Amino acid sequence: DGGITQSPKYLFRKEGQNVTLSCEQNLNHDAMYWYRQDPGQGLRLIYYSQIVNDFQKGDIAEGYSVSREKKESFPLTVTSAQKNPTAFYLCASAPLTNTEAFFGQGTRLTVV
């Protein structure tokens, strides 16, 4: 089945450690996105990519990094520079034509 897979669903890390969240899609979409969701704040864009080996910062990119080495994959690294990393992270993909984005099931990251 086509879709977007985020792993793991739950992730726990100690403060000061980097952590990488996985996002894979088999929809052949060119564009991929990472959003952060906190209660009452909606979805805030971290990074997005429209083509392999290229990506752009979103509204809250500080403390995060991404790579886009393959069309299917768009991993997000939460670095120790991110001041408040505990949140729900959503990955999405979309064709480059103006149609809807498709979302993964999310990863809940807890930093202790």
Place this chain on the structure above:
Amino acid sequence: AQSVTQPDIHITVSEGASLELRCNYSYGATPYLFWYVQSPGQGLQLLLKYFSGDTLVQGIKGFEAEFKRSQSSFNLRKPSVHWSDAAEYFCAVRGSTLGRLYFGRGTQLTVWP
């Protein structure tokens, strides 16, 4: 810049009652508009979308939305709410930068039995 406003943070309705969730957007041209629904701990599922043409669009689960250019609105409606509709609802607009989606802050819907 594009933006989306959902003025209602939380709405409570009784099962069987009608529902309207408000959404206002800011965008210079004809927007591409979406409503998504999210159950707790899950990803977002598309309810419906508007690109052009008929301003009243039908979606899944009995939802519909009406695009009103004069009011910059795209309100979501359902004639009779079911308990399973309890979730968080997000309005989104596709921006001028191809591919980027702007989301509202969401409206949490509670349904009383």
